[in-house]
Amino acid sequence: MASTLKETFQNEFLIGSCVNTWQLEGVKIFKKAKPLIKKEFASITMENQMKPDKLLKEETKNCEIKTDVIIDTELLDRILSEAKSMGLLLRGHTLVWHGQTPKWFFREDYKEDGKLVDRETMSKRMENYIRAVIEYCDTYDGIVYAWDVVNEAIHDDGNPRDEKTSDWFGIYGDTSYINEAFFYARKYAKKDVSLFYNDYDEYNPEKRDGIYKKVKELYEEGNCDGVGMQSHYDMDYPSVDLIKEAIEKFNSIAPGKIQIQLTEMDMHNNSNDEKDQKLMAKRYKEIFQMLLDEKRNNHVNITCVTVWGVSDNVSWLSGFRKEKSYPLFFDENYKEKLVCKELKSLE
Numbered sequence: 001m002a003s004t005l006k007e008t009f010q011n012e013f014l015i016g017s018c019v020n021t022w023q024l025e026g027v028k029i030f031k032k033a034k035p036l037i038k039k040e041f042a043s044i045t046m047e048n049q050m051k052p053d054k055l056l057k058e059e060t061k062n063c064e065i066k067t068d069v070i071i072d073t074e075l076l077d078r079i080l081s082e083a084k085s086m087g088l089l090l091r092g093h094t095l096v097w098h099g100q101t102p103k104w105f106f107r108e109d110y111k112e113d114g115k116l117v118d119r120e121t122m123s124k125r126m127e128n129y130i131r132a133v134i135e136y137c138d139t140y141d142g143i144v145y146a147w148d149v150v151n152e153a154i155h156d157d158g159n160p161r162d163e164k165t166s167d168w169f170g171i172y173g174d175t176s177y178i179n180e181a182f183f184y185a186r187k188y189a190k191k192d193v194s195l196f197y198n199d200y201d202e203y204n205p206e207k208r209d210g211i212y213k214k215v216k217e218l219y220e221e222g223n224c225d226g227v228g229m230q231s232h233y234d235m236d237y238p239s240v241d242l243i244k245e246a247i248e249k250f251n252s253i254a255p256g257k258i259q260i261q262l263t264e265m266d267m268h269n270n271s272n273d274e275k276d277q278k279l280m281a282k283r284y285k286e287i288f289q290m291l292l293d294e295k296r297n298n299h300v301n302i303t304c305v306t307v308w309g310v311s312d313n314v315s316w317l318s319g320f321r322k323e324k325s326y327p328l329f330f331d332e333n334y335k336e337k338l339v340c341k342e343l344k345s346l347e
């Protein structure tokens, strides 16, 4: 039996966790998180700190040319230097998203209450932002190995998210902003960096088919390398079969070549009782066993599985579900939970 998660899956895929700088830097109450992340995980994703609202500096608004951007390179330095010194690879999350992007970024003169800009202006802003972030990250050679280029652009019914919830769509009037984002990401990313389309509820057939259609197009344009399946699960949904069907559907775009990553895996569980934690461990184990089978028997190119949080005390689910959640692999004292032990027993 392997002693760490990283060892358990080392021949199959990277195992990752979502983190924040306070855990990477091991500050105060997060002291114990740092050695745990280093020991158990091979890949990290910043929970919020590489989203546009964190990287786009307010000073951008004062730029003379209203398509120039100023990004927070100090924050990137903190993230990238910790990743480097801890021997971790980093998934960049996320470049183009309707959420957690400042309102002014989409508006005339970078004004909060301005009108939406025209497509040509937005395209320049997009290119400048993507170039600035990717090129800066590349000054730390080999740390960022993947980007979620576009996040959550498809609705539950499989249709594109439209102008009601996305200013990107509002400005372009169609989904060509997605193609453009991938075009620019490909243009500026190094050859060995993989580009992903990332979304949630990706296992639901209608949404899955909508994602499939768009990613197929992007893949055929040569600008997308894979699908990020967020994988926010419940205790009784989705079934392992439904997850497997989605994996196989995405894999069919280019069998064995297109990459599949589970990018934000967690399982809402409002009970920390032994019985419920046992059920959760069993379900996680079945999912991981299915992933190993897909990789080994069906040659699906699964390259990373990331858990959305290190320990139960930091899961976003407790806030989102408005009840305490115990969905992760380590408890609030950073002790490994039953699920972690079960996963380490996988061969």
Ligand code: GLA
Pocket (backbone or CB within 6 Å): 047, 093, 151, 200, 230, 264, 316
């Ligand atoms: C989505 C986003 C993530 C994160 C989660 C909630 O899945 O992709 O970045 O915001 O919601 O933590």
